Amino acid sequence: MANLFPKWTNWLPLKILVILFVLGNAVTAGVWYYFTPKYTRVGYEPIQPVPFPHDIHVSQLGMDCRYCHSFVEVAAHSNVPNTQTCMNCHSQVQKDNPKLQAVRESWKSELPVSWVQIHKTPDYVYFNHSAHVNRGVSCFSCHDQVNHMAVVYHAKPHSMSWCLDCHRAPENNLRPREQVTNLDWKPSDENAQTFTAKYGKPPGEEQKDFSGEVKLTQLEIGNTLKHNWNVQPPDINCFACHR
Amino acid sequence: MANHTATLDSDAAAVKRVPLIINDRKANWVTDNISTIVEAKTPIWWWVAFCITAPIALFGCFCIAYQISTGVGVWGENHPVGWAWDITNFVFWIGIGHAGTLISAILFLTRQKWRTSINRASEAMTLFAVVCAGIFPGIHVGRVWMVWFLAPVPWYNGIWPNFRSPLLWDVFAVSTYFTVSVLFWYTGLVPDLATLRDRAKSRVKKFFFTVFALGWRGSNRQWRHYEMAYLILAGLSTPLVLSVHSVVSFDFATSVIPGWHATIFPPYFVAGAIFGGFAMVLTILIPARLLYPQLYDVITQQHVEKMAKIILLTGSIVGYAYAMEFFVAWYGANPYEQWAFLRNRLADPYIIGPALHVQPAPYWWAYWSMITCNVIAPQLFWKKSWRRNTLIVFIVCNFVNAGMWFERFVIIVTSISRDFIPSSWHLYHPSWVEIWTFIGTFGIFLSLFLLFMRFLPMIAMSEVKIVLPEADPHHNAPDAHVGVEAHH
Numbered sequence: 001m002a003n004l005f006p007k008w009t010n011w012l013p014l015k016i017l018v019i020l021f022v023l024g025n026a027v028t029a030g031v032w033y034y035f036t037p038k039y040t041r042v043g044y045e046p047i048q049p050v051p052f053p054h055d056i057h058v059s060q061l062g063m064d065c066r067y068c069h070s071f072v073e074v075a076a077h078s079n080v081p082n083t084q085t086c087m088n089c090h091s092q093v094q095k096d097n098p099k100l101q102a103v104r105e106s107w108k109s110e111l112p113v114s115w116v117q118i119h120k121t122p123d124y125v126y127f128n129h130s131a132h133v134n135r136g137v138s139c140f141s142c143h144d145q146v147n148h149m150a151v152v153y154h155a156k157p158h159s160m161s162w163c164l165d166c167h168r169a170p171e172n173n174l175r176p177r178e179q180v181t182n183l184d185w186k187p188s189d190e191n192a193q194t195f196t197a198k199y200g201k202p203p204g205e206e207q208k209d210f211s212g213e214v215k216l217t218q219l220e221i222g223n224t225l226k227h228n229w230n231v232q233p234p235d236i237n238c239f240a241c242h243r
Numbered sequence: 244m245a246n247h248t249a250t251l252d253s254d255a256a257a258v259k260r261v262p263l264i265i266n267d268r269k270a271n272w273v274t275d276n277i278s279t280i281v282e283a284k285t286p287i288w289w290w291v292a293f294c295i296t297a298p299i300a301l302f303g304c305f306c307i308a309y310q311i312s313t314g315v316g317v318w319g320e321n322h323p324v325g326w327a328w329d330i331t332n333f334v335f336w337i338g339i340g341h342a343g344t345l346i347s348a349i350l351f352l353t354r355q356k357w358r359t360s361i362n363r364a365s366e367a368m369t370l371f372a373v374v375c376a377g378i379f380p381g382i383h384v385g386r387v388w389m390v391w392f393l394a395p396v397p398w399y400n401g402i403w404p405n406f407r408s409p410l411l412w413d414v415f416a417v418s419t420y421f422t423v424s425v426l427f428w429y430t431g432l433v434p435d436l437a438t439l440r441d442r443a444k445s446r447v448k449k450f451f452f453t454v455f456a457l458g459w460r461g462s463n464r465q466w467r468h469y470e471m472a473y474l475i476l477a478g479l480s481t482p483l484v485l486s487v488h489s490v491v492s493f494d495f496a497t498s499v500i501p502g503w504h505a506t507i508f509p510p511y512f513v514a515g516a517i518f519g520g521f522a523m524v525l526t527i528l529i530p531a532r533l534l535y536p537q538l539y540d541v542i543t544q545q546h547v548e549k550m551a552k553i554i555l556l557t558g559s560i561v562g563y564a565y566a567m568e569f570f571v572a573w574y575g576a577n578p579y580e581q582w583a584f585l586r587n588r589l590a591d592p593y594i595i596g597p598a599l600h601v602q603p604a605p606y607w608w609a610y611w612s613m614i615t616c617n618v619i620a621p622q623l624f625w626k627k628s629w630r631r632n633t634l635i636v637f638i639v640c641n642f643v644n645a646g647m648w649f650e651r652f653v654i655i656v657t658s659i660s661r662d663f664i665p666s667s668w669h670l671y672h673p674s675w676v677e678i679w680t681f682i683g684t685f686g687i688f689l690s691l692f693l694l695f696m697r698f699l700p701m702i703a704m705s706e707v708k709i710v711l712p713e714a715d716p717h718h719n720a721p722d723a724h725v726g727v728e729a730h731h
Contacts, residue, residue, distance in 0.1 A: 004449055010458065036399045161401025 045153035171222030303683010336376035342520025343369025348480035409493035502658030511564035518557035519647035558621030616646025
């Protein structure tokens with residue numbers, strides 16, 4: 001029987017290999033980029049029944065996070081406020097604003113407003129808000145600058161490796177407790193003398209003079225607090241977050 | 244002068260070896276008679292055999308699908324017996340593969356030319372056995388769709404498999420083993436595929452053999468590359484013969500369970516794997532030879548006898564290992580280990596149990612089946628006429644097949660069914676799903692082998708030709724002595 005394949009097919013295996021190589025890399029790169037929470041979660045901004053503007057309430061009116069999310073320091077779960085909390089003010093302020101229609105209906109019908117949850121944690125993850133905010137992890141670390149958001153969106157990836165980044169190096173996210181809900185806080189805002197007087201000098205910098213116009217860095221603050229509060233987040237024990 | 248020559252001649256006759264391929268077959272005979280197995284019309288017996296094995300394989304697949312869709316609860320495993328038939332079958336099948344690798348790699352490097360008659364079929368057997376083996380660790384994890392967690396993939400969870408766990412080493416060992424075995428098998432196939440391509444009469448066959456022969460022309464340059472590739476693959480496979488089953492044994496040996504925690508395990512498992520593997524090679528090749536009588540000239544009694552000798556050697560090593568486990572349990576003075584061996588395995592209800600005044604071990608029958616099949620049965624091969632008797636060899640090999648399964652069952656189940664806490668003791672019974680999954684893997688194994696016999700050359704033609712008398716450079720050379728004799 002004569003040969004079935006013409007001469008050009010000699011290059012076919014090489015061409016197939018090249019195509020497979022390119023496709024393989026494209027698929028890997030695609031999965032790497034599109035299949036991670038950095039892509040799938042960040043930027044999620046659902047339409048809420050009421051377009052609650054955090055920026056007006058926090059940055060303009062100066063409300064604290066804990067006025068509404070009142071359980072965050074004492075419970076694992078940080079609550080979304082109930083309608084009564086809204087009506088504390090809105091029974092008098094902006095009481096006819098059409099944007100608040102859903103709140104007023106909820107107040108009358110005694111059924112909660114159907115807020116859309118943005119930051120979801122899987123049911124096999126036991127995240128505890130109080131454990132974090134009571135040890136100087138700011139709301140900012142996970143939720144970003146909600147105080148400047150007209151409508152809240154998912155700003156950080158919340159993947160497990162992102163959790164572990166902090167659990168392996170918590171000093172990057174620790175701040176004095178009284179600044180936990182101050183989402184505009186910067187390490188340089190901290191007064192070096194007051195800070196060192198209260199918490200001591202950063203480990204390894206005991207000889208350094210903090211009395212002048214010295215600006216503290218995040219690492220100096222974080223390492224000091226980590227040392228001072230004995231912060232040791234579990235970084236290899238699965239049972240810390242999964243039971 | 245004449246006397247001297249006569250002495251040389253009789254010496255030469257005395258040391259003359261039996262040729263590996265008998266009845267003075269020529270290269271052309273090999274090509275014709277092996278290719279015809281693939282080229283001829285599908286025989287009736289093949290359809291009969293396939294119609295038996297394929298439904299069994301399918302039912303095995305159904306059992307696997309049922310287990311995956313319902314959960315591992317359909318198996319009989321429960322605390323404290325977390326590993327039972329699944330891992331028993333895994334180790335059983337992975338062990339069988341080792342004979343193929345030993346034949347293709349170690350016997351190649353040690354220039355054992357008799358391997359050429361059996362290496363192709365043994366390598367195919369290795370692949371199919373590893374396929375069957377790979378099923379069990381895959382499905383026993385329960386959530387099969389999470390099995391990719393075993394692979395070290397960088398992903399957004401930021402975690403890696405536990406590199407200190409032998410279970411992970413197992414994944415690497417078995418996947419490496421399968422990859423290298425496929426490469427080795429396929430590389431060896433290329434010249435034979437080219438032969439079949441050149442002989443093909445139908446377009447479909449021509450197409451497939453042309454594609455898979457990768458443009459083989461049999462040129463000097465191609466042969467040089469081929470032989471170098473084959474040598475390198477043999478070098479790569481040789482450590483795998485020893486490492487794969489050593490790693491499998493680490494699954495047990497690195498734990499602290501009495502009966503598992505033994506430093507003797509790696510060599511003991513490797514010897515057992517080669518032992519069981521050769522038994523399976525013979526179990527397959529003896530019937531294949533019956534069905535294709537031309538194979539009697541290629542796989543001769545000499546080949547069967549050589550394999551029987553390997554079975555005798557490795558079987559005796561295994562028997563020594565069994566004895567040594569008891570010695571170490573006694574010498575190590577660990578009461579738990581002694582208890583596990585005596586009370587969970589050895590003590591039968593008739594002789595040893597009553598003699599030692601102990602309750603019989605619940606799985607004593609499994610232990611004594613193992614001893615009978617693995618230690619006693621191969622001893623028949625000490626007698627030359629018995630190891631040259633095909634029927635006896637076939638029967639003993641099947642004893643060994645059963646015995647090697649019992650060995651893994653004994654090691655796994657007897658060690659964990661009665662552990663440190665008597666309140667948690669639990670006797671294990673398999674469910675029908677487990678039993679039929681195991682039988683199903685036999686269906687898969689035999690179906691694959693039947694397909695292999697039907698579509699690919701089951702004897703490495705190009706390699707067999709190299710060991711023919713014809714291939715000897717001195718073949719038909721003018722013999723000085725004969726010449727002297729002739730001129731008398």
